[in-house]
Amino acid sequence: MPAKSLGKIRIRYVAVVFAFAFVSVFVLLNAVGKRYAEEKAVELVNATDDDVEATANDFYTVMLLNDARAAVRLIGEPTAYSRERMLEIASIYSVDEINIADRSGRWIASTEDPLPDLPLADAPATAEYLKLLDGSAETVTGRFRASVSAPFLRAKYAGVPFPGGRGLLQMGVLEKTVGETASGFFECVIDGWKIGQRGFVVYSEKDSDRLVSGSWTNGLPRSARTLSEAGIDEKLFAAAEHEVRSASFCGIPCWVKVHCFAGRRILLVLPFAEYQDIRIILTFIPLLLLAAVFSVIVVILRKVRAVEIAEERLREIERARLDADIQMAAAIQHNSLPHSFPPFPDIAESVDLYAAMRPARDVGGDFYDFRRVGADRLLVAVADVSDKGISAAMFMMRAKVTLIGECSGRGGRLGDGVASANRLLCQGEGNEMFVTAWVGLFDFKTGRLSYVIAGHNPPVLRHADGSVEFLSGEPDLPLAAMEDADFTVHETRLSNGDLLFAYTDGVTEASDRSGSLFGDARLLSAVADAHGGAREACEKVVAEVSAFTSGAPQSDDITVLALRMPLSAAGDALGRLSRRKFNLS
């Protein structure tokens, strides 16, 4: 037997477990997804921020170098120009500073006053420019950075050599100065800059809150004309200049970082929606998998349940069929016993015969039978197969046919008949059963009774005067026990009014609820107390047994058989005899 039926695991319980799992997984994945999306977004915005800075630098490196080369061509020779001339040249290129050094690496002209007197080699910031003099570098450039002299102003420098290493020109520009003319940079480079799939860059006009209406909208409403209209306040500005912050831009939840350059505020905006897809994938794919697993389990459980129900139904059908079979077997068995009384109406006045069998289950192992042998004799048998159920019932049928057939067909030689039946019943491999039987051959003309006791309970003999006793005789072995067993034929004679009561041990061993047995004494008194003939004796004993057991389950088949020589039968015989005598006389 399986420990527990799989199909009986309620789908409801599985659903509860899975619902719990669903919620847990959803909450967990949602948190993980949110965290992941946030990290990715911050990373992307920061990278873009760096990119904007680098791009601005690159853009102005190219511009500065262009201007520096143009200035070199304009100047021709590294000469100790006056500061005025230098400022004039600087204004041509809209730069803040121009310095010229000679072949020896000494500053000879500058827009600065006084002229820096420290040789290039002696200042860390300028030592790099010496590479221009020995030809090992074509250009030297630097990023926008705060200078020592003006910590709040960022400046960018670039240097190019005069041909033939005759000297070098260094050009510097302040971020502030760039800002005056930087619209080109913003229009060409910053405008339309996209961050990821949905992010974008917007910027304000110089030193203003006004947003430049470029191509940034990316499907966003153009309604906002200023940063404050877009929902970006000064407080957020201050915070978002250093790290990525969440904010609402034009009502759209976004990640925001502010980059200040050339007097403009560059706003890097990445809507939360950017990583929504990945969040959805991260969250819903496992949930879908879970749902699939759940569905599969439900389907399996349903299938298993269905199979079990089908099997149960099959078993029920099988049981019903078996029950029907047993009912049929019981009916066949019942019909195999004689039930119409008197069985031989023509001799009803000579012998009063009655028998009944009440099986413990549908089919029994007990039987009784009687048959006419010749004109005056009657073969009667009561038997009990040492088992119960279908197999006992089948063996009982075999035993009945064999015993009655053998005993009635040998010209009334009872001993031979029983011995032959025994031999026949011993044949057959694996036959584990035996049959106890009481077989009698009764001559109802003379009252002579021959009988064989094959391991069977002794019948009760009730005399005409009402006294009762067990029929004497030492029992032989049951039938089908030993093939070569001997069977003694006992003899007695019944007188008029005597009643013989045979039975199976279902009568004497019937037990009440406490386990006490009906026993011999109760049997004797029941037979003694029964008034009337064979039928009354049988019914009395059965009624007494029922009363004794008072509802305790019947554990064994109960069979009763009574045979009585009527007083009148003897009278009739005498009468006939006397009439014959009378007629003769």
Next chain:
Amino acid sequence: MTVEKHIDGDSLTIAVDGAIDTVTAPELQREISLDGVKNLVFDISKVGYISSAGLRIFLNCQKSMLKTGGKMAVSGANESVMHVFAITGFTKIIHYV
């Protein structure tokens, strides 16, 4: 029902305690192995009831012993058990000690 077995050479003594009925008879049957046994003794002094299933065991053992030329005896049968043996004719084939 409990079963105790004692083997002494080719002698087997089986002591049974309790009723030998439809339920316990198969248990007793499983305990019995008669290979090489020449003397089989059932001690049933503690048996109060023997059903037909129990009788069948004695019968089968008796048949086996007869086949192998051994001997079987039953000892200590009480009155009611003896009565069953008597009614069923088993007294004719089984040796009692």
